[in-house]
Amino acid sequence: MAQAFFGGVHPNDMKAATNEKAIEQLPAPAEVVIPMSMHFGAPCTPLVKAGDEVKVGQKIGEFRGLGAPIHASVSGKVKAVEPRPYSMGGNITSVIIENDFQNTLSDEVQAPSNPDTLTPDEMVEIVKNAGIVGMGGATFPTHVKISGGIGKVDTVIINGAECEPYITGDHRTMLERPEEIIGGATYLAKMFGVDKVVIGVEDNKQNGIDAMNKVIAEKKAPVVVEPLHCRYPQGGEKQLCQAITGKQVPPGGLPSNIGCAVFNINTTCCIFRAVTQGMPVVNKVVTVSGSGIVEPKNIECPIGTPVSLLLDFCGGVKDGTYKLIAGGPMMGMAQYTADIPVAKGTGCMLAFCEKEEQTVEHPQCIRCGKCVSVCPMHLEPLFMYQYASKGMVDELNEAHIMDCMECGACAYACPARMHLTHMFKTGKQLVKDKAAADKAAAEAKKAAQERKEA
Amino acid sequence: MTDYKNLKLIATSNPHIRGGETTRSIMLDVIIAMLPALIWAVVKFGVEALLLTAVSVVGCVFFEWAYRALMKKPQSVGDLSAVVTGMLLAFVCPPSTPLWMILIGDFFAIIVVKQLFGGIGKNFVNPALAGRAFLLGSYAGVMTTWVDPAVNKAPLFGGVADAVTAATPLAIMKSGDMAGLTSTYTVTDMFLGHIPGSTGEISALMLLIGGVYLIVRKVINWHTPVSYIATVAVLTFLFPKYGSSMDWMLYSLFGGGLMLGAFFMATDYATSPVTKKGQLIFGVGCGLFTVLIRYFGSYNEGVCYSIMVMNLCVALIDKYTKPTRFGVVKSDKKEGAAK
Known part of the structure; x- marks a missing residue:
């Protein structure tokens, strides 16, 4: 079992509604x-x-x-x-x-005549032309991630955590199209020049893990499936890297800083279809x-x-x-x-249509500290909330608000039902606005200085 | 087919689901955790203990409701935190406390300590402890007179003058008569709660049951109570004032308000640190001050003041126990320091 990440919450996964539906x-x-x-x-x-x-x-x-x-x-x-x-x-x-x-x-749409003889550069070009982006929702252009990571990345990770409740699309893909996932993962291994690709899957999808392992064994693919603890946000890029490698992406950094590149299951399938069929x-x-x-x-x-x-x-x-x-x-x-x-x-x-929302009219922080113990980025949401609501930009920076990835774990855990994530979006905007204003002011000052000198 | 144009959709920020816990459910858990100790109080001190607790609860809820209503603030009595304060204040007062007096304590706890600072989560010392400290300062005689539960009788309305009183174990310990203490109350008596003391503090067993319930329900972390009790245990074992180390330690642990303080007071959210590391430090500090006050202070008991002193240190502890930012590992820190 892979290492766990710090914090996180365990919402009811609600996946039973669709996880057996093809x-x-x-x-x-x-x-x-x-x-x-x-x-x-x-x-x-x-x-x-x-x-x-x-x-x-x-x-x-x-x-x-x-x-x-x-x-x-x-x-x-x-x-x-x-x-x-x-x-x-x-x-x-x-x-x-x-x-x-x-x-x-x-x-x-032209299928390459022999996909297995393609060079990594040719494959990246195909990925680029196929319009593939991070299909898990982040939508970062995949070709940029690959070309930027080649040479730096030694651990290629496929994100099959699917840690959000309700969603079962990746799980069904594992069951119904495992050869596409494994095929795509094999191409990724080739592009990065690594001898192993790790697929991280939460252990509530055991049949998905089995289905992929079967294909891996048949094709002798350079892929291993790593079962992960069920814990939100296990599928967060940085948390997944931490769970699989034990290393932490530095603040403001990318997985490539610690030699990792993470791709969604769906993205991997798209890579497979693009490389084998030329399909965007x-x-x-x-x-x-x-x-x-x-x-x-x-x-x-x-x-x-x-x-x-x-x-x-x-x-x-x-x-x-x-x-x-x-x-x-x-x-x-x-x-x-x-x-x-x-x-x-x-x-x-x-x-x-039911009471999922569960908000209260006048939320009052009771300082229970549950937000601190669940924050996967090791932040202190309760203090960030106070700073953001009072517009204290310097304190927000000191509290590292820009590290917040808005995963919502704090707000989920909050017994007082504070609107934490909402306030952090506001707070981040305050920080960005202040930085922009500071920059503009500095430039104006510089321009004025130059005029004076001239 | 549905006409989607007519849907009244609300667009709020994520997350769109919330965990089951609410402030009210947490407070309800605390109330449940206090019930064993309350039942024990009724067994030992009679129905008066129940009456005292009930009046205190009604007082706290009333003062909270009245303040919020008068100040035209959103009503907050539904969160049950005033009920918890009411119960706790009754628990830390002698069972013979006159009802009018407990109401004064309620007023001080809810209005002065809690609401004037902004209500739940904003008070900087524990309201129940502050209420007790206020009463102790104002009515020292009543607050340090203890009915003897061995006689199992406390006057319902008459006041302390009519009661059969006894010295608490801590008072005997202060006097140094360990031989007398061990012959009066066995360790089992101490643990089960066949001793005089404040309404809700006498039975270590009942409080432990409640404390374990709170930890199992994840209402509190183990860090504060364990570090608090462990600190007192270690210090009293290493530096016994009278008698054997073991006796001195056990009587120190079970003799006063330590269990009540460690599980129910020091863990108060608003007045304790938010990180687990901070909670450990907080617990150690509480333990240290408790022992210091008991050893060198003029009071027999130090739990109340030690927690209040540590309450004042919370902002400082929070400042120095911030979690390490994600992505900053220890070696980075060292490198940073070297630079």
């Missing part, structure tokens, strides 16, 4: 809305305009700087390119495609669950499918549904509308 294919949607921002970095520039014909896998959005390209997920006609709501809040330029239901594959990211497995869903399911659908179609496919939502969440219950984003599409990072849609 991934179902959604009937082809009549229309998809593909947002031009589905990755960490600047939004893509659309390459198509209204009236254009597009085919499956055709590139329709090009990135600049940090990012990943975006591809058409269905074939048909571009109906419009206009701002639409998306899961990160607000509107973003989106390409709306009317499905012709032909599912015609684009010429751009056009589909996504989404767990639709929660008390507000009539019949929870795991669904595979084209990127850009309206969430309302997924909900319909699950029998709709129950009366009294008050919350719709893109992502898991701990870190997902609450949506103000169901009029959003499935994006690359959307692994889960939850609808709540």
